[in-house]
Amino acid sequence: MILLTGFEPFGGESTNPSWPAARAAAGLLRAEGLDAQAVELPCVFGEAIRVLAAALEEHRPELVICAGQAGGRPRISLERIAINCDDARIPDNAGNSPVDRPVVGGGPAAYFSTLPVKAALAALLAAGIPAEVSQTAGTYVCNHVFYGLMHALRLRPGTRGGFVHIPYEPAQLPPGSPVPSLALEQLTEALAVVVRSTLATTTDLSIPAGALH
Template sequence: MILLTGFEPFGGHSTNPSWLAAQEAAVRLRAEGFEAQAVELPCVFGEAIRVLESALEQHRPGLVICAGQAGGRPRISLERVAINCDDARIPDNAGNAPVDQPVVHGGPAAYFSTLPVKAALAALTAADIPAEVSQTAGTYVCNHVFYGLMHALRLRPGTRGGFVHVPYEPGQLPPGSSAPALPLEQQAEALAVVARTASATTADLRIAAGATH
């Protein structure tokens, strides 16, 4: 079972491409014979992890791909690491704005994704989808969920997971905006590519995809 998640809209937007892409990716994967389910998460600290943990218990997936919007980024971002820090620049959808708080009290400083991010990068590049390996998932609800996912998966041996950030989709942008965007169809296919690659890959590729800053 492949579990894909995306977020409800936040920050004044009426849609969130991460959720739309997760739904469409699940449809595409099911059409190819995979067992796949999409779940929408609230953009709320704490509650998002509770909904995710409930989905893990209900669906018992072997692979989990959580997605979120990173408006302003021009590429699909395969997140490498989640940090144990909530530091909100803007309030979440419930008005919470934690500053320098741990996601999990007493938890480790960070968790690495268990998705084959380098192999996924190669597959996305081959599919002509702009992508990168990202070294930061931020400190907002996306990182919060990424860290919460990996913390939960430590008790689920054999289940792999990680986080993918998607850009804006063009319909979110006002006329004349110069912000980078990626069509929703490409975003959905990107999540499906990551899922297919992870399903077929146990050992990641060893290729350069780091950052100098």
């Protein structure tokens, strides 16, 4: 079973493309014969992890891909690492602004994604979708959920998981805006490609996709 998640809108936005993309990708995968479900997460520290934990308990997935919006990024970002740090530059949707707090008290400094990020990168590029391996998921609710997911999956051997950041969709931007965006159809297909490549890959590719800074 495959679990996809996206977020509700945050930061004054009226929409967050991670949720319609996750929901549509789950439908696309079901049409291909795969058992897939999508769950919307609140953009709230603590509560987002609790909703995710309930979904893990209910669905018992073998693969979990959480998605979030990274407005301004030009590509699908396959996140490599989640860090044990909440440091909010803006309040979450409940008004919380944690600064320099651990996601999990006493937890390890970081967790790596268990998705084959290099194979997923190659598959996305082959599909004509701009993509990258990202070395930071930030310190807001996206990283909070990513870390919470990987912390939970340590007790679920055999279940793989990770986080994908997606750009804006065009409808969020004024006409002619230079800010990068991707059509919702591309965002949807990108999440489905990550699922397909993960299911087809047991050992990740060894190709360069690092960062100089």
